[in-house]
Amino acid sequence: DASEIGYGGILKQKFVFDNSKQQVVKYHSGIWHPTQQKYSTVKKEILSIVLCLQKxxxxxxxxxxxxxxxxxxxPSILQKDVKNLVS
Known part of the structure; x- marks a missing residue:
């Protein structure tokens, strides 16, 4: 998830013996650099996904x-060609 000042995400996994339950494996969060704070909400959301996936x-x-x-x-932006996302 993204906000005006930072982002965060969690990694969860399903229990081996009970797929209806999940447990948190890891957390990740950070604050935006001043330049990133100026990004649109959608760009911040996508960047937060990328940063959490990297972590x-x-x-x-x-x-x-x-x-x-x-x-x-x-979701509609993520389904587009990656080359178009850098603009």
Whole structure:
């Protein structure tokens, strides 16, 4: 999730014997640099996903994962060509 001053995310996994329950494995959060604070809300949301995925990459390597976000515009942007996201 992203706010005006920072971002945060959690990595959860399902219990082995009970897939209906999940447990938190890791947390990650940070504050935006002054330049990043000027980004649009959608860009902050997407950047927070990228930063959290980078932090959790060792745990996610060769595994399927589900990203849950509360920004309605982000999924459509993430489905576009990555080259278009840098503008």
């Amino acid at each position: 959790f990459q060792d745990d996610l390597f060769n595994k399927n994962c589900l990203i849950r976000i509360d920004c309605k515009a982000a």
